[in-house]
Amino acid sequence: MSDAVLMQLLQVLADGRYHSGEELGERLSMSRTAVWKQLKKLPELGVQLQSGRGQGYCLPGGLELFERARIIQEAAPWCGDLLLELVVDSTNARLMARPSALGSGAVCIAEQQTAGRGRRGRTWISPFGQNLYLSMLWQFEGGASALEGLSLAVGVCVAEVLESFGLADVQLKWPNDVLANDRKLAGVLLEMTGDPSGTCQVVVGVGVNWRMPEEAAQSIDQPWVDIARLAEEQGAQPVSRNALAGRLIASLSSMLEDFVAGGFSGWRQRWLHRAAFIGQLVELSTANRRCAGMLLGVDDAGALLLDVDGEPQRFYGGEVSLRSAS
Template sequence: MIRDEQSLSRLLARLADGDYHSGDELGECLGVSRAAVWKQLRKLDDLGLELESVRGKGYRLAGGLEMLDPQKLRSALSAETLSVVSALDILTTTDSTNSRALERAAEGRTGYVCLAEHQSAGRGRRGRTWVSPFGRNLYLSLGWSFEGGASQLEGLSLAVGVALCQVLERHGLTGLALKWPNDVLWRGKKLAGILLEMAGDPAGACHVVVGVGMNLAMPPEAAKQIEQPWVDLGSVCDQESCQWPERNALAASLIERLVSLLSHYHRTGFSHWRQEWQGRDAFSGRPVRLSSGTRVLEGIARGVDETGALRLDVNGELVRCHGGELSMRAVS
């Protein structure tokens, strides 16, 4: 299995430039016969990558790929961040980066960062699937330890949403908004999502995994699996005429910002992030519907309190709603 993944990684690295490469060249790269090259190339179909072949020229991935590169990522991170990152793994494919980070959390490791080119079972909130085509988006998980129990994590998913917006805004994006409790929107469409998962003692030493999925260049075929309005970074940049950030540079910026957030969150809590979140609230003053199973509650969204709970005006009474398994939708 490890050898197969290494062969796949070498093949993708060679094809990433978008140019044609002959079967002989690819065979030499992989250390296999030309006949065996085709077996490796067929794996690209399983990853949803469109391979072009022309007799006499060879094979290519149209448009190429910017593969995640550990050296580029590390060189873009500050010495302070690198000092607290215990490990940085980039996987060709995995079931879920959050699963890998939870495994490390069970070992008591903090500061573990995992990225993947592809997820076969990417997870969103409430058991939803996060569509994760190969090499086109960002799938990132970061594990962190907290000594004071789960109470220190109140509002953390909202703070992470603010951090994502800050990173994207520094790369030139505008018009971003936040949907309680864990989505980054652009013009009402989902650009990124956040999934927090916890392990350990809720009242003592615990570990939180911050999972981030961000759409960068969603292939049309993969997009058919998405069941809600969505947008990717490429489309946003095209419409806003801003420069599309390099994938490695964007990943490094996210890691840098998230490490800073998590390093200080036990001292600042959500109160430090509340004003920034309120300023990006996509549903402030709008009628919304909250649902969890058969329970439904409607009212006017009035921002969030100091713990990150949604304040819902229900017939003049202010009700505080905490994330959990709640789903929020606008009422038309």
């Protein structure tokens, strides 16, 4: 109930205008004291609240909160379950906790994550109401072997959705990153539960920097960019967060249906078309190996192809990092 009241308050303040305590009380059907208690929760979420004498309260710049109807409209013909949350530990964890109760295509989206995760146990910075944190559940037969190259196909979906909004020069860095001019724009995290050699459920997690606040980005340890900055740099139109979520859901569900039938091979050329560092000297490191070579591309299973001292070698997913040797 508390989350519902807080969401109602945010929906009123989302326009970025000043609203008096009296107006907020009337619109939320509660006393001004109760309104004040709810307002005090906003800074705890990392939401900047501004007050003005004789004016009331506002959220500078406003917020575009997620709206179920708008997302579903953009996501057509997808018609799965949509868990729309205010704050969660992580959207992946929320779906992983109940895979048997949700069917293929179930989606969880949150305004904020308190324990968002990237690859290799890294923290995924997840400020409230500013980015996109989205996970989709899908059932596979054939276990882990059926998932080869899946994270790359997810990257293609993210890139193509961003391109549909008029954004250009989106690149894919093997195996999980989406870049723009060598700056991280989005990331992918896959998690599996069930039988590793039979029927299993996979949660596809995607985090996209939509409008990253500078203060939240201070702990990011690599070059980054968000959609708002990228659109401004390229002279593109602003991107709606709801439209972004809906189009990504539609793209992922369509891709996953195709992937179950045909695997990564049909997505390979679309990945290569956007591949970062192709034809460049790169360094690759795993838990027990480090080497340098020319990046040739990927094979039909999504394995990285690297020319090491004139000999093509394959590298598979796992604890692998990749960066330009230059």
